[in-house]
Amino acid sequence: MESAREAALNIISDVLKPRGFQSFDPNKELNIDVDDERDRRLALEIAYGVIERKNTLDYILEQYLSRAIDEVDIVVINILRMGLYQIIYLDRIPPSAAVNESVNLAKKYSNAGAARMVNAVLRNFLRNGRFYKLPPKDDRVKYLSIVYSHPEWVVKRWLDEFGYEFTIDLLEADNKRLPIAIRANTLKMEPKFLINKLKNEGIEAERGNYLDEAIIIKKFNRLENLQSYKEGLFYIQDEASMLVSHVLNPREGEFIVDVCSAPGGKTTHIAELMKNKGHIIARDVHKHKLKIVNENAERLGIKIIETQLYDATTVDENLIEKADRVLVDAPCSGLGTIRHRPDIRWNKHISDIHKISALQKIILRNASQYVKKGGILVYSTCTIEKEENIDVINDFLEKNSDFRLIDFNDLLPSNLMLRDSGTGYITLYPSLNQTDGFFIAKMSRLG
Numbered sequence: 001m002e003s004a005r006e007a008a009l010n011i012i013s014d015v016l017k018p019r020g021f022q023s024f025d026p027n028k029e030l031n032i033d034v035d036d037e038r039d040r041r042l043a044l045e046i047a048y049g050v051i052e053r054k055n056t057l058d059y060i061l062e063q064y065l066s067r068a069i070d071e072v073d074i075v076v077i078n079i080l081r082m083g084l085y086q087i088i089y090l091d092r093i094p095p096s097a098a099v100n101e102s103v104n105l106a107k108k109y110s111n112a113g114a115a116r117m118v119n120a121v122l123r124n125f126l127r128n129g130r131f132y133k134l135p136p137k138d139d140r141v142k143y144l145s146i147v148y149s150h151p152e153w154v155v156k157r158w159l160d161e162f163g164y165e166f167t168i169d170l171l172e173a174d175n176k177r178l179p180i181a182i183r184a185n186t187l188k189m190e191p192k193f194l195i196n197k198l199k200n201e202g203i204e205a206e207r208g209n210y211l212d213e214a215i216i217i218k219k220f221n222r223l224e225n226l227q228s229y230k231e232g233l234f235y236i237q238d239e240a241s242m243l244v245s246h247v248l249n250p251r252e253g254e255f256i257v258d259v260c261s262a263p264g265g266k267t268t269h270i271a272e273l274m275k276n277k278g279h280i281i282a283r284d285v286h287k288h289k290l291k292i293v294n295e296n297a298e299r300l301g302i303k304i305i306e307t308q309l310y311d312a313t314t315v316d317e318n319l320i321e322k323a324d325r326v327l328v329d330a331p332c333s334g335l336g337t338i339r340h341r342p343d344i345r346w347n348k349h350i351s352d353i354h355k356i357s358a359l360q361k362i363i364l365r366n367a368s369q370y371v372k373k374g375g376i377l378v379y380s381t382c383t384i385e386k387e388e389n390i391d392v393i394n395d396f397l398e399k400n401s402d403f404r405l406i407d408f409n410d411l412l413p414s415n416l417m418l419r420d421s422g423t424g425y426i427t428l429y430p431s432l433n434q435t436d437g438f439f440i441a442k443m444s445r446l447g
């Protein structure tokens with residue numbers, strides 16, 4: 001059994017490895033071997049916070065260390081990051097406890113010398129009235145990157161793309177802890193009954209902001225352990241992601257191809273909207289992920305999904321012009337989901353965006369060939385990067401004159417605020433919509 005802080009240290013050490021990041025999804029079951037739920041919450045809170053605030057914490061540490069950060073053992077740096085995080089951001093933890101626990105961790109995971117250093121750095125910070133300098137405000141990129149703990153390349157890109165005010169909104173939104181959303185499985189239970197059932201299971205739940213089947217869970221909980229989850233009454237999914245299946249607008253009895261389907265959020269939603277009637281081919285390039293699609297479909301009681309291992313960068317001649325509707329929920333940088341996944345900001349690089357945009361273009365072009373004449377093609381990503389979104393669509397439309405963007409205003413919730421959207425495409429922003437950042441474009445193939 002570990003203490004909460006040991007558990008946090010292990011997660012942080014895994015996720016913030018100098019090379020090769022582990023991904024960190026706090027909504028998923030994590031291997032934390034602690035005494036009770038309180039310790040588990042504390043471990044997650046510290047791990048999440050340190051990963052999120054890494055830039056800010058390191059900037060402060062640099063002012064209190066006598067050596068450069070990369071000259072200090074990484075485990076000691078992580079212990080210092082955790083100590084500072086607790087002192088600065090967790091009011092309910094007495095600073096003396098934060099220092100003592102950090103010193104104990106350093107003794108256990110490093111040596112007596114490291115423990116003395118941890119003690120000295122944290123006590124100095126407290127003695128100095130928690131003082132630290134920030135970069136000069138006129139160096140906007142550096143300043144915002146430290147204050148809001150985002151990589152400089154992201155800040156610079158967003159400043160260029162969205163301007164100062166909107167960038168600040170986005171940076172702030174990424175650092176907010178928001179309640180998570182679930183999608184009621186309407187094949188099994190109406191959302192209002194599910195809300196009651198969840199209340200009986202001790203979960204505070206209320207209706208979503210935009211969609212009938214969306215439910216907001218107020219307190220973070222291990223939802224996968226609930227009986228209602230095991231019975232397939234819901235799927236954990238952000239409302240922006242749910243919107244994609246509505247934009248696709250599948251009908252009962254249709255043939256749908258979802259070329260990048262794992263873990264199955266949209267595919268299972270599409271099946272629910274089709275009332276489990278019709279046929280969906282759900283593909284992915286990763287076998288282990290397709291297993292999760294199958295498990296989700298089974299849990300949700302869905303019978304019409306056929307999973308297939310298939311690399312969307314090659315064309316399947318058997319499907320040419322066969323599908324009523326095709327969904328390309330493309331692999332992307334994920335920069336719209338930072339508020340759920342604090343590690344994403346550190347493990348993506350500008351070169352990834354260029355590479356992934358090239359891949360998106362190939363996948364879209366191939367998948368478009370499966371759309372029958374008069375059929376529908378939807379392209380979506382969970383990022384707000386133009387290069388992965390409207391640029392991909394414009395490139396596609398230039399080369400494929402038989403496709404047109406089509407208006408889908410009638411399928412959108414009336415209270416959805418939109419910025420820089422046009423006919424046939426929308427972008428959702430965490431700051432504006434309180435959802436993940438998402439892009440959705442809808443096209444039809446000429447009949």
Ligand SMILES: C[S@@+](CC[C@H](N)C(=O)[O-])C[C@H]1O[C@@H](n2cnc3c(N)ncnc32)[C@H](O)[C@@H]1O
Pocket residue numbers: 241259260261262263264265266267283284285286289310311312313329330331332
């Ligand atoms: C954004 S995720 C899909 C999420 C899914 N649609 C959902 O709603 O749960 C993108 C998926 O594309 C898959 N992928 C990446 N490259 C691919 C390729 N060349 N062919 C098919 N799938 C690919 C990834 O494995 C990943 O599961």
